[in-house]
Amino acid sequence: MGKIWLIIQREYTSRVRTKSFIISTVLVPLTIIILMAASIFIALYGNEKLEIAVKDESGLFEDKFRGLDQGETLLFKYQKEATLDQLREDVKSNTYSGVLYIPEIDLDQPKGIKYYGSNQLGPQTESLISSALSEVVKSEVLKREGYDSQLLKKLEEKVSFESIIKEKEKGGITEVSYGFGYAMGFMMYMFIFIYGAMVMKGVAEEKTTRIVEVMLSSIQPFQLMVGKVLGIGLVAFTQTILWFISIIGAYIFIGVMFADELRQYAELQAAGTASGNEAAILEVMDTIKAMDLSRITLSFFFYFIFGFLFYGAQFAAVGAAVTDDTDANSYTMPIAMPIIIAIIIMNVAVQQPGASVAVWSSMIPWFSPVVMLARIPFDVSWTEQIISMILLVLGSIAMLWLAARIYRVGILIQGQKVSFKDIGKWIFSKS
Amino acid sequence: MKDIIQIKGVKKSFENHQALKGIDLNIPKGSIFGLLGPNGAGKTTLIRNLTQIYRPDSGEIFFMGEPLQSRHIRNIGYMPEERGLYKKMKIGEHLIYLARLKGLSASEARQKVDKWFNHFNIEDWRNKKIEDLSKGMQQKVQFIATILHDPELLILDEPYSGLDPINANLIKDEMMAMRDKGTTIIFSTHRMESVEEMCEDIALINNGEIILHGNVKEIRRQYKKNLYQVTLADGSIWPSQLDLKYPVKAIDDHSYEIYLQQHSTNEFLADIIATQTPIVGFHEILPTVNDIFIQKVKDSNHG
Numbered sequence: 001m002g003k004i005w006l007i008i009q010r011e012y013t014s015r016v017r018t019k020s021f022i023i024s025t026v027l028v029p030l031t032i033i034i035l036m037a038a039s040i041f042i043a044l045y046g047n048e049k050l051e052i053a054v055k056d057e058s059g060l061f062e063d064k065f066r067g068l069d070q071g072e073t074l075l076f077k078y079q080k081e082a083t084l085d086q087l088r089e090d091v092k093s094n095t096y097s098g099v100l101y102i103p104e105i106d107l108d109q110p111k112g113i114k115y116y117g118s119n120q121l122g123p124q125t126e127s128l129i130s131s132a133l134s135e136v137v138k139s140e141v142l143k144r145e146g147y148d149s150q151l152l153k154k155l156e157e158k159v160s161f162e163s164i165i166k167e168k169e170k171g172g173i174t175e176v177s178y179g180f181g182y183a184m185g186f187m188m189y190m191f192i193f194i195y196g197a198m199v200m201k202g203v204a205e206e207k208t209t210r211i212v213e214v215m216l217s218s219i220q221p222f223q224l225m226v227g228k229v230l231g232i233g234l235v236a237f238t239q240t241i242l243w244f245i246s247i248i249g250a251y252i253f254i255g256v257m258f259a260d261e262l263r264q265y266a267e268l269q270a271a272g273t274a275s276g277n278e279a280a281i282l283e284v285m286d287t288i289k290a291m292d293l294s295r296i297t298l299s300f301f302f303y304f305i306f307g308f309l310f311y312g313a314q315f316a317a318v319g320a321a322v323t324d325d326t327d328a329n330s331y332t333m334p335i336a337m338p339i340i341i342a343i344i345i346m347n348v349a350v351q352q353p354g355a356s357v358a359v360w361s362s363m364i365p366w367f368s369p370v371v372m373l374a375r376i377p378f379d380v381s382w383t384e385q386i387i388s389m390i391l392l393v394l395g396s397i398a399m400l401w402l403a404a405r406i407y408r409v410g411i412l413i414q415g416q417k418v419s420f421k422d423i424g425k426w427i428f429s430k431s
Numbered sequence: 432m433k434d435i436i437q438i439k440g441v442k443k444s445f446e447n448h449q450a451l452k453g454i455d456l457n458i459p460k461g462s463i464f465g466l467l468g469p470n471g472a473g474k475t476t477l478i479r480n481l482t483q484i485y486r487p488d489s490g491e492i493f494f495m496g497e498p499l500q501s502r503h504i505r506n507i508g509y510m511p512e513e514r515g516l517y518k519k520m521k522i523g524e525h526l527i528y529l530a531r532l533k534g535l536s537a538s539e540a541r542q543k544v545d546k547w548f549n550h551f552n553i554e555d556w557r558n559k560k561i562e563d564l565s566k567g568m569q570q571k572v573q574f575i576a577t578i579l580h581d582p583e584l585l586i587l588d589e590p591y592s593g594l595d596p597i598n599a600n601l602i603k604d605e606m607m608a609m610r611d612k613g614t615t616i617i618f619s620t621h622r623m624e625s626v627e628e629m630c631e632d633i634a635l636i637n638n639g640e641i642i643l644h645g646n647v648k649e650i651r652r653q654y655k656k657n658l659y660q661v662t663l664a665d666g667s668i669w670p671s672q673l674d675l676k677y678p679v680k681a682i683d684d685h686s687y688e689i690y691l692q693q694h695s696t697n698e699f700l701a702d703i704i705a706t707q708t709p710i711v712g713f714h715e716i717l718p719t720v721n722d723i724f725i726q727k728v729k730d731s732n733h734g
Contacts, residue, residue, distance in 0.1 A: 006531055014519065210515035214576065217482040217509040218532040220501075412484070414513060425446055 003219050004227045011202070011231025016238060025239050029246040037254060040261060049097075050125065051075045052117075053087050056102045064136050068128060076100075088116050100129065107144060110137050177291065177377040178350045184300055185346040185374030187240070188307060192339055192369070195236040195308065196315040200328065202228055203319025203411070212411050221408035225320075226400065229312035236308065291377055299376050302389060307369025309396040311335065313403035320410035321418050338366035346374045353378035363388050365395025402427060435460040435584055435615045436481065441490035443476055450476040452639040453490065458617060458632070463610050465630035465647075466619040467720070469728060473639040474619045475512060478588050481617070482509045494584070505534040508582035512589040512619075514573055516561045522572055523548075523557035526579060533580040540579075547575045570598045578609065585609065587618040591625065603629070623721035633720065635727055642731045643723070651717040654726075659696065661703070662686045662712035670706035677702075688716065 015021055054065055054076055065076035077096070079087060087099040098117030105112060113133065115121065121129075139152050203225070206212045215224055318331045345367055349358035353375045362372035362380075368388045372380070409426040410418065436458040443451040450473050458464050468474045479485045480492060483499065492499040494506070516525060523544060530540035548554045551571065561569060570593070578585060585606075591599050606616055606629070620626065626633060627647065634644035643650065663669070663685040673679070677699060678690040691699055696713075703710065718726075 003532055006528070010528055014517075209518060210511075210513040211517055213484070213511035213513050214509070214515070214529070214573075215532070216484045217507070217511070218504055218529070429446065 004223045004230070007219070007224060007227025008231040008234065011228050012234050012238075015198075015232065015235045021235065021239070025242050026246075029243050029250065032247060033250040033254070036250075037258075040258075049075075050121075051077065051097050053082075053090065053096045053099045054078045054102070055082070055084050055087055055099055057104050058102055060105075060140055061102055061133075061136055064132060068132055074125065074128075091116055091118055094118070102133075105137075107137060107141050180291070180296065180377040181350045181353075181374035182346070184296075184376075185343070185350070185370045188303065188370050188373055189339060189343050189346075191236045191240070191304070192307065192311045193336075195232050196311050196335070197332075198235075199229055199232050199312045200315040200319035200332070202232065203316050203407075204322060204328070207320065207323075207411055207414070210414075216412075221411060222400075222404045224411075225313070225316050225404055225407045229309060229316055233305065233308040233312060237304065240304070292379075296376055299385070300373060303369045303373050303392070306389075306392045306396045310365055310369070310392065310399050311339070313396070313399045317403035317406040317410070317423075320407040321413075321423055323413070323416065323418065327418075339370070342367040342370035345371050349374045353380070359384065363391055365392045365399075368392050405429075433459055435495060436617075437493040437496075438477075438480075439491045439493070441477070441480060441487040441492060443480060443485060443488050450639050451480070451487075454636075454639075454641055456634055456641055456644060458615065460615050461610070461613050462631045463606065463616045463618065463629050465626040465633040466617055466636065467621065467623070467626060467633055467724060468619075468636035469621060472636045474636055475588055476639075477636065478509075478511075478586055478617070478619060481586060482507060502534075505580065506583045508577045508580065508585045510573065510577040510585075510587045510590060512592060516569065516573060516576070518562040519560060521558050521560055522564070525561060526572070526576055529576045530579045535580055543579050543581070547579060551575070566593075567595050567598055570594055571601070574598075574602055574605070578605070583614060585614055585616045587616065589620055590618055591620065591622065623719065623724060627720050635724060637728050637731050640731070642727050647720065650723065651720070654718045654723045655715065656718065657691050658716040659689050659691060659699075660686055660712070660714055660716050661689060661710060664709035664711050667709050670703065670708050672706065673702060686712075 052075070054061065056062065056078065062078060065078060069075050082090075084099065084101055087096065090096045091099055097119065098115055098121070101114045101116065103112045110133075115129075135152070142148075142151055206215070206224075212224075314335045315332070318328065318335065322328045322331055342361070345357060345361045348355055349362070349371050352358065358371060358375060361367040362375055362384070369392065372385065372388050376385070405427045406423055409429065410423070434457040436456075438454050438456040438458075441451055441454045442449070454473075454477060466474050466477070476485065480487055481499070483501065483504065494503045497503075520528070526544045526547075527537070527540045530543055531537060535543065548557060553568075553571070556564070556568070556572075561572065564572065577587070587602075587606075590602055594602065603625075606618075610616055618630075630647055632644070632646055633650070635642050645653075660682065665685060667685065669679065669681070669687055677694070680688045682688055689699065700713065
């Protein structure tokens with residue numbers, strides 16, 4: 001065990017100290033933060049200031065545009081006195097960005113509404129105006145037919161329902177669980193590929209630089225292999241945690257430093273869509289609070305560690321078996337296929353966490369690290385999860401054993417082509 | 432304890448062939464032992480059994496009288512034929528790492544590394560990466576890595592392969608110095624010149640079997656062919672009247688090889704002195720290890 005620890009240390013420190021690790025660890029959260037900040041600032045300051053005059057011949061739209069103003073960036077001015085021609089002159093002299101002209105309209109055929117502007121309107125502004133117009137027309141039609149104009153509001157009311165799963169009330173919205181599940185499953189998939197390939201490369205390097213025989217005179221092949229897989233797994237783990245911490249930290253930092261901008265941004269967002277957006281945000285927060293975050297976190301770590309052992313062992317075996325890089329691709333196929341299938345199943349699992357393909361594949365060690373992780377935010381039963389965890393632990397042990405048998409022979413083979421048949425023989429050969 | 436290693440009936444096979452067919456061999460403590468054999472004879476397989484990279488299929492190996500086991504790793508230093516180092520590691524850290532894998536504590540390892548840096552006067556290499564060193568320098572580091580933990584038994588597989596003459600000499604000198612301090616050295620090679628020069632004992636291995644082993648001097652004596660070399664003074668001619676009695680072959684202008692089977696050396700000397708030929712030298716020609724090697728391998732392949 002002491003020697004495995006030495007190997008883990010070397011594999012870990014030699015990678016964590018490389019420039020590429022430091023750069024990718026800093027760069028990824030930094031990119032996310034910059035994108036986040038940029039989208040806020042562009043939304044706040046990037047938009048052109050639009051001031052639109054409304055010339056309404058029908059008189060139906062008075063007061064209807066007041067609620068549409070968006071802070072400093074979009075303003076509607078209802079003009080009673082000025083004529084259309086005057087206003088069009090104002091547009092030319094840049095007093096207004098444009099004029100919205102509404103003639104006397106026939107409610108059955110509301111036509112003839114025009115916008116005279118110096119620039120094309122953005123699609124968002126266009127749909128904003130058009131939906132405001134149609135709402136007024138609709139309520140006028142209702143009024144004409146003798147209905148209460150409040151009826152429209154009632155008609156548009158969305159009816160939601162509450163889910164009670166296994167007699168437990170489950171609050172919140174499934175989209176949040178979906179997002180969580182998808183993110184975790186996908187992250188697992190990414191790490192298996194990136195860091196699995198790193199294990200394979202590391203093993204192949206030991207073989208080509210021929211240090212391996214020097215090493216094997218001091219330690220057993222199994223120790224070297226497990227030490228490498230664990231050491232690199234730890235690098236992946238470190239990177240995840242650093243990303244996690246730095247993104248959370250950045251959120252807090254931005255939240256404190258740019259509190260004013262954020263408030264404006266929130267107002268902007270709320271004004272942009274239908275009312276009740278704030279309520280939606282609150283509901284998202286409630287859903288996150290309602291989720292068992294400690295279970296999700298611990299499960300993530302568990303599936304991360306054992307999933308990585310399970311797949312890392314396979315990558316190590318391939319690294320030991322191949323003699324040149326071009327071979328490596330064909331040998332990684334049997335490893336890559338199940339991971340890709342797992343991602344396909346995951347797409348089903350986040351939409352129908354109870355689907356039998358999702359349930360069964362979250363028991364199978366090849367898929368469970370990705371599929372089960374994606375399902376956990378939807379409240380998987382503990383019995384299911386424990387069975388899945390036990391199977392994954394057993395699977396990892398079996399895979400390590402199998403990989404070690406390939407590894408111990410393959411690592412000492414130099415310069416000869418290795419076939420799948422050879423690998424099969426190695427597994428069953430005596431030590 | 433006279434023998435540091437005792438090998439008893441060791442067999443080892445791989446899928447398609449039997450690499451060792453029952454090896455029995457004792458290696459005396461404190462000597463330089465040559466393990467000879469053509470390529471593919473089983474030398475490296477035998478060595479890998481000694482370094483516990485392989486386990487024998489049957490038979491036993493003893494180290495200092497105890498069955499060979501993992502704690503003996505600490506006492507054995509091994510420089511394989513296929514050797515290398517982690518290219519991206521700093522030399523100081525690399526050496527400490529290898530020493531610790533042998534079982535040294537961190538402080539012991541640091542101390543030993545300091546000692547060898549000092550010994551070879553390469554203190555300024557400590558923070559360089561392996562890949563920044565020349566090939567020759569890497570070889571030196573590789574050798575230090577092998578002996579860093581003061582092994583009682585040093586195993587060098589083809590130590591001179593790929594070595595420049597300066598490092599080859601350096602390693603030879605270090606080997607001698609270590610032998611004088613009591614270290615046993617096993618070294619495998621198919622190059623014979625170095626063997627005669629350095630080894631007290633040898634074993635000759637072919638097709639997975641030991642076909643000859645023992646003290647180098649004794650073996651050479653054992654394989655002698657009663658050939659002697661006579662050197663005459665400049666300008667003198669070989670007395671042809673002796674040709675009938677003693678079969679002779681000219682080596683060069685005034686050296687001759689004679690074959691004495693029924694006659695003693697004294698009888699021959701008396702005869703040649705009687706011819707008044709001026710002699711400046713007379714000595715026995717012993718076969719070189721190379722000759723014996725080639726002879727034995729041929730015999731065993733045909734036999």
